[in-house]
Amino acid sequence: MSKHVAVLMGGLSNERPVSLSSGAGCAEALRNAGYRVTEVDVGYDIAEVLRELAPDVAFNALHGRFGEDGTIQGVLEFLRIPYTHSGVLASALAMDKHQAKIMLKAAGVPVTDHVIASRAEVGRAHVMPAPYVVKPVADGSSFGIMIVKADQTHPPQEILGEDWKGGEELMVERYIPGRELTCAVMGDVALPVTEIITDLAFYNYEAKYSHGGSHHVVPAQISPKIYDKVQKMSLKAHAALGCRGITRTDFRYNDAAGPDGELVCLEINTQPGMTPTSLAPEQALHAGHSFEDLVSWMVEDASCNR
DSSP, X not given: OOOEEEEEEOOSSTTHHHHHHHHHXXXXXXXXXTOEEEEEEOOTTHHHHHHHHOOSEEEEOOOSTTTSSSHHXXXXXXXXXXXXXXXXXXXXXHHSHHHHHHHHHHTTOOBOOEEEEEHHHHHHSOSSOSSEEEEESSOOTTTTOEEEOTTOSSOOGGGGSTTOOSOSEEEEEEOOOSEEEEEEEEXXXXXXXXXXXXSSXXXXXXXXXXXXXXXXXXXXXXXXXXXXXXXXXXXXXXXXXXXXXXXXXXXXXXXXXSSSOEEEEEEEESSOOOSTTOHHHHHHHHTTOOHHHXXXXXXXXXXXXX
């Protein structure tokens, strides 16, 4: 009898629309692969819903808060339902950009200088010399990210607005010019490296999820030395935080900085997107794994105590 898989999707974060798209695609692929699938739009009653459903595996297609910060992982541990992706601690660490960077730096993964400051401080005056990047400490899909250019005399005033949804504590980090590179890890194997090319200011929400928002070059057309380094650093980041299943690590590469350029890790994603325009499925396909193969592997890799 085929496994019953509950695909957890939607949820309560800013990234709900992305998660619904990810979840629908994964559910369809899992059905095509022969699994019995129930799509679950996650709300505050998720524990009761899952208790009643009693699936063999929970496929986590959630993004953002509650889905990739260790919260749903803790619920699944209590219910003893095997689940995909990373466990409680790795998920919580990766979601908190400040804590993740401390861990990555200690493991020898290059990261950029940053400071943590309150929204009031960041909105009032430059907390580091421009150019720099402002981002929420714990959010995904580039929500709330702003680039402050070298010639800007004041920080972006949207930060102080009443409709700001990026939280009260912000990360401000040195801006790294150059190319956008990313590499997914599947289990203990680094997948092909992708270069992301976009006409927008950076690889933001629109570039990530709108059709034609970005162009993916896979494998990235960079030197073998840097390509190899990206893959090694992605594996190192995955291991440093204790991640499981599939992750994706994002980098900036300034090829104009010295003979080998400057490669900096921006963040590691424990719940990489699984939409039609997503990077990890594209990299897996290039490595010979169809989308059905990829999601099936994730289901068979599922466990508790991750």
